[in-house]
Amino acid sequence: MPKYRTDLPQLKGGTFLSDGGIETTLIFHHGLDLPHFASFVLLNTPEGRRHLTDYYEQYLRVARDRGVGFILDSATWRANPDWGTKLGYGREALSTINAASIALLQDLRKRWETPATPCVISGAIGPRGDGYKAGRMDAAEAEDYHAEQIETFAKTEADMVSAYTLNNVHEAIGVARAAEAHKMPCAIAFTVETDGKLVTGLSLREAIEKVDHATGAYPAYYLINCAHPAHFDHILKAGEPWLQRIFGIKANASTKSHAELDESETLDAGDPQDLARRYDALRHRLPSLRILGGCCGTDHRHVAAICDGWLPHRLSA
Template sequence: MSDRKELLDRLLDPLQVVVFDGAMGTQLYAKGVFINQCYDELNLRAPDLIREVHRAYIKAGAEVIETNTFGASRAKLAQYGLEADVTKINLEAAKLAREVAEDDVLVAGAVGPLGIRLEPYGPTSLLEARQMFAEQMNGLKEGGADLFILETFADVHEIEQAILAAREIAPDFPIIAQMTIGSDCLTPYGLSPEDIAKTLDALGADIVGLNCSVGPQTILDAIEKMTPVTRRKLSAQPNAGMPREVSGRSMYMASPEYMATYAHHLVQAGVKLVGGCCGTTPEHIAAIVEGIRPLVPRQRKPVRDRRVHQAEIPEEPKGVAPVPFADRSKFSAKIARGDFVTSVEIVPPRGVDATRMLKDTAALKAAGVDAVNVPDGPRAQSRMGALLTSLLIEQRVGIETVTHYCCRDRNLLGMLSDLLGAAATGLHNILLITGDPPKMGPYPNATAVFDIDAIGLTNLVSNLNRGLDPGGNPIGAPTQFAIGVGVNPAAIDPANELSRFEWKVDAGAEYAITQPVFDAEQLERFLGTIDHTRIPIIAGIWPLVSLRNAEFLANEVPGVTVPQPIIERMRRASAKSKEAGVAEGIAIAKEMLERVRPLVQGVQVSAPFGKVELALEVFGDHIKSEATTQ
């Protein structure tokens, strides 16, 4: 144990240079383990293989080896159905590394990001994230790790939770905190090297640095910017260059000699902990050991202050004040005044001919409807894009739209691009939804992206309205979106629906549109549960046209509940004639409108099968035509 204490003292000594190991995954892949397996589970299934990799790095000269646990958190193991084995996998991983290292080499418990989005851009709370990190770290500690290394983090809020968890589980363990950057030297959220260093320093990490994503040259550029702004020891674990496609395989091309040269430069720039990430091998580590041997470490003042100084963390940009809700559109102005708003939902065309849709929307405008709702790939079907459809309607017809925008089809970058483009073209009313998964539509094998859900998307748009991108970087003039969200008063899990609605409001939602309402009493009960977080509610109304239509909605459309008495009414009417079924559906819709009007601030009536005349019949005297108002 005394040897390990000396090693830990050396690790934390600001004058000493320490060499870490290289990539674990690269070595496992080279030994025939395919990437479709859970590499962390190999600690249980193939312990000899893990021992072999550890021994190779120690033989190469590594003074610290990392446990094979980069993805061994509950969130990541759940992808393989292994969430119940979190403690076992981390415990065994640390035991394996400890066994090979004995007391001559330190064991760093490796902890990577959870792979899920946290608040405010995802459904996982910061506390839940901290608990998952703590669960993993507890296993590593019990298995014999000497310290924790937090690596490849992109989100400073997530690594903060990992640091807090580490301090709770093992207050005396040294913490190495490393973030990842792109070729522009910025994190995916736009944090600069200087801000990385300042933030990790303020959060109380003992050693701060960078790893993965880029090669040694970019890491060096970033390290040179970090050195002047922190007194903590610096670490660097670059990839072996950038991967290239060779005969269909991704290959890292940087030679051991090249890595050794840059390790030399990194130490000269102030790095005191150097190793390798993706693509590096024991040969790279051996070359690094030789490459840095002649160097005399720079003098740097010791820093052993592990306190978390929240006030020292670089302050996030606050943005500008959003444009007042009443000034963003005619639709939002009516809502802000407390007026009753009306809209009709029209599904975009399947092809490129928008003639009928434009004619129908012109009829809605003439009738006095306030806005047209444009769904975004409802039920995972491929149709004309909602943004472009809305643009066509507003430019050619002159009626405002409420554009639905879902998270299913685009990654975060694509969403940001779409939204900035929508704002630039004058689209202001938006309804943010998570979206139906592709398996529900005619293209079940299509890829579902879901980088974020509706809560995260609401946060994103709310920030855009303050002139900030997801990384907190200014975008210039702020967007002027009137932010709407979906809500389902008839949800199967009311508690979860209430919780998600509260999150959406907290994220910046300004009005909500419900799923089709077929039970006014149920809507009234739900509205009572959201009194404490109430925003304007617009009720969805769906005119049924037949028994078959009612049964389809009840059984095959997610989130829609049609009570049995309504289905029985449609059954009796449809048995008489097709026309009787349509008439009964309109009668039910009118009843719903009359009953919900005192409870809500507007209604959205769907046009079943594109028949706007049915929607207009439901409105009756609740709208005034343009001819009447002139």
């Protein structure tokens, strides 16, 4: 049995870090070509695996130095059938690459985990289509579509699965049901537009409540990702019960809209210190918030600043 699958440490409290914008970091800082924004292709070569290892270790060093936990998300956000086909990967090749992504994280955990820094391995899942455009699957179709990748993760040492940049409730329901069918804990991360709503027009509250209603609240928790805090902080009203379901934030560095980011040819890394202050300002409105990471434009420097602003002993230092 995988180490934490039946006992996720992040559910017990404490602070856990997560990585930042893996694709934007590898493209703009490492100078790598990632076709269709797919970082999993790097697992095919020793050089590519070294880039991924170096990437993760920058974050693991931040977590271990500060004595906090870490969520190791695999580089498989694009490793599903539709994106795999565009990249020339059949189903067997995708299964192999998804398993290889977890094996790399296993090696990292063996070398970096300490009692003060538990490292949870999570198989990362992305949307079937574009994370910035509404998908059209119903829940049953989404469950069938994502089941294959989740089944692969279930056969590895992955402790859980996490679905990122989802913008459609039906797809989120399908992911959660597929995870439950394969006895995998799961987290759902929704992305929102500059008005704080999903691209479908649904509020974040409605999205979380609909998924919980349809799945018996199966997701272990929810996150907000791939949006700047300025896009969603106004919808988080202290004291509302649904906010207790949000355990993590993986925000963008940039205040630009998704459309603007799609068209940008340069990296907007924002201001790490400002981003850290915005995370800290949310602590009283999000009582369960404990997973701190980043998304587009962020790197280990942003996550370090966020962590330093979050931990009490750092605030008083």
